[in-house]
Amino acid sequence: MDTIIDAFFNIDIMRQATPLLLKGAWVTLQLCAVVILLGLFGGLGLALLASSGSAALRLPAFVFIDIFRAIPPLILLILIYAGLPFVGVRVPPFVAVCIAFLLNNSAYFAEIFRSGIKAIPKGQMEAARATGLSPAQAQTWVILPQAIRNVLPDLLSNVVEIVKLTSIASVVSLSELLYSANMARAVTYNSSPLVMAAGLYLLLLWPLVRVISRFQRGLSISH
Amino acid sequence: MTAAQPLPTLEITALEKRFGETQVLRSIDLNVRNGELVFVIGPSGSGKSTMLRCCNRLEEPTSGAIHVSGKPMLGIPRKELDRMRLQVGMVFQGFFLYPHLTALKNVTLAQRKALKRPRAEAEARALEMLDKVGLKHKADAMPSELSGGQQQRVAIARALALDPKVMLFDEPTSALDPELVGSVLKVMRDLREGGMTMIVVSHEMQFAREAADRVVFMDGGVIVEEGPPEEIFGNPKSDRLKAFLSRVSGEAA
Numbered sequence: 505m506d507t508i509i510d511a512f513f514n515i516d517i518m519r520q521a522t523p524l525l526l527k528g529a530w531v532t533l534q535l536c537a538v539v540i541l542l543g544l545f546g547g548l549g550l551a552l553l554a555s556s557g558s559a560a561l562r563l564p565a566f567v568f569i570d571i572f573r574a575i576p577p578l579i580l581l582i583l584i585y586a587g588l589p590f591v592g593v594r595v596p597p598f599v600a601v602c603i604a605f606l607l608n609n610s611a612y613f614a615e616i617f618r619s620g621i622k623a624i625p626k627g628q629m630e631a632a633r634a635t636g637l638s639p640a641q642a643q644t645w646v647i648l649p650q651a652i653r654n655v656l657p658d659l660l661s662n663v664v665e666i667v668k669l670t671s672i673a674s675v676v677s678l679s680e681l682l683y684s685a686n687m688a689r690a691v692t693y694n695s696s697p698l699v700m701a702a703g704l705y706l707l708l709l710w711p712l713v714r715v716i717s718r719f720q721r722g723l724s725i726s727h
Numbered sequence: 728m729t730a731a732q733p734l735p736t737l738e739i740t741a742l743e744k745r746f747g748e749t750q751v752l753r754s755i756d757l758n759v760r761n762g763e764l765v766f767v768i769g770p771s772g773s774g775k776s777t778m779l780r781c782c783n784r785l786e787e788p789t790s791g792a793i794h795v796s797g798k799p800m801l802g803i804p805r806k807e808l809d810r811m812r813l814q815v816g817m818v819f820q821g822f823f824l825y826p827h828l829t830a831l832k833n834v835t836l837a838q839r840k841a842l843k844r845p846r847a848e849a850e851a852r853a854l855e856m857l858d859k860v861g862l863k864h865k866a867d868a869m870p871s872e873l874s875g876g877q878q879q880r881v882a883i884a885r886a887l888a889l890d891p892k893v894m895l896f897d898e899p900t901s902a903l904d905p906e907l908v909g910s911v912l913k914v915m916r917d918l919r920e921g922g923m924t925m926i927v928v929s930h931e932m933q934f935a936r937e938a939a940d941r942v943v944f945m946d947g948g949v950i951v952e953e954g955p956p957e958e959i960f961g962n963p964k965s966d967r968l969k970a971f972l973s974r975v976s977g978e979a980a
């Protein structure tokens with residue numbers, strides 16, 4: 505019993521690792537902010553293309569969405585980080601992670617937005633166009649507000665997944681939370697920093713997870 | 728075009744519509760004068776909705792021409808089409824209010840975004856129109872808090888607020904509980920008295936008798952017979968109209 509506490513819940517080691525892990529948590533937060541925003545905007549753009557009336561816009565969007573939902577994000581990240589130098593582009597780890605996440609997250613967010621848009625009755629668009637609104641105005645003021653409201657729980661769930669997924673950035677030596685914890689573990693020969701990292705993720709995500717489950721409960725009650 | 732007569736408010740000329748192989752409208756000609764209420768009847772699938780939807784190009788006509796106050800609806804750039812649509816109000820069977828906006832915002836949205844009216848002016852106009860349909864006190868209600876009849880009246884106010892030259896009604900009362908039909912018909916009667924030009928597709932024959940200037944009977948994508956309500960209901964000529972009327976009155980009895 506003592507050995508388990510010593511190896512995983514060692515307060516002294518955690519105290520030593522705290523500055524490093526807080527720094528890592530800060531990098532994770534910044535990374536999350538950037539990749540979530542990129543993914544949301546990329547996904548929204550893709551979803552609008554995928555919902556468009558023109559097949560010339562729709563098809564490439566669907567191909568993009570399918571491809572990047574199927575490629576494991578870890579492989580994508582390594583390919584981008586290791587591959588770009590071969591075509592003469594050298595990018596810092598942070599940028600490589602942003603590119604990989606943009607490709608992957610946009611595809612996932614696009615699917616969510618698209619299902620939201622698809623669920624809005626056709627009459628909404630027709631009513632809007634019949635009152636002289638342009639296609640873009642009808643999307644902006646009539647369709648998207650309803651679509652986004654309907655898929656808000658799915659968007660938030662995806663945000664939770666993304667936050668957790670940012671830990672793969674450690675493979676390209678970006679000093680985010682997992683990388684920092686792993687480093688502390690290597691130096692101290694003790695797993696307590698990893699437990700602490702898990703605790704920090706929990707602290708970060710727990711409020712979000714609560715909000716989502718409240719949403720879902722609210723939905724199932726109102727239905 | 729005859730020079731002596733004033734321009735029709737809505738002019739449908741040789742309108743054809745095909746969905747793939749199915750010919751839904753065959754050479755429809757219909758002129759609606761300023762202030763006239765044209766009532767359209769016909770069996771299910773005869774093309775009534777399609778004709779209305781061609782008038783504001785929710786459906787793309789296969790051939791023919793549509794003019795509103797002499798200006799073409801077809802063969803114009805999209806921006807011009809958006810402007811022309813402001814002149815053609817449409818009321819749907821399913822209301823299609825925007826569920827995320829209050830009644831007031833439903834009525835101001837297109838005024839603000841399409842007509843570019845300033846907020847104060849758009850809101851004043853919206854309240855005026857909501858008052859006209861008897862729902863000024865519901866301005867801040869969400870559509871989900873309104874009865875079907877109230878929703879349909881807000882939808883009418885939404886179209887009216889854009890100052891259309893003609894209003895198209897596609898079975899405006901068919902989705903309503905019987906006790907709510909009267910309130911919507913009353914609004915339509917008021918509109919007619921105010922001189923609005925209207926095409927109404929509906930099964931409310933009593934309303935047609937009282938309020939229509941002209942009744943048009945469609946079947947199989949053509950206008951089979953048209954005339955004043957007394958003639959159409961009292962003295963139908965074609966067998967198809969006779970059969971339709973006896974079927975409808977049989978249902979009503």
Ligand SMILES: Nc1ncnc2c1ncn2[C@@H]1O[C@H](COP(=O)(O)OP(=O)(O)OP(=O)(O)O)[C@@H](O)[C@H]1O
Binds near residue numbers: 769770772773
């Ligand atoms: N988008 C479409 N694609 C294919 N066929 C269509 C489409 N819309 C309408 N139709 C067909 O066109 C015909 C006329 O339809 P329309 O809705 O205009 O009839 P209607 O007179 O309004 O009938 P109802 O009284 O049932 O509303 C029908 O046979 C219908 O199946």
Ligand SMILES: [Mg+2]
Binds near residue numbers: 775776777897898
């Ligand atoms: Mg119809």
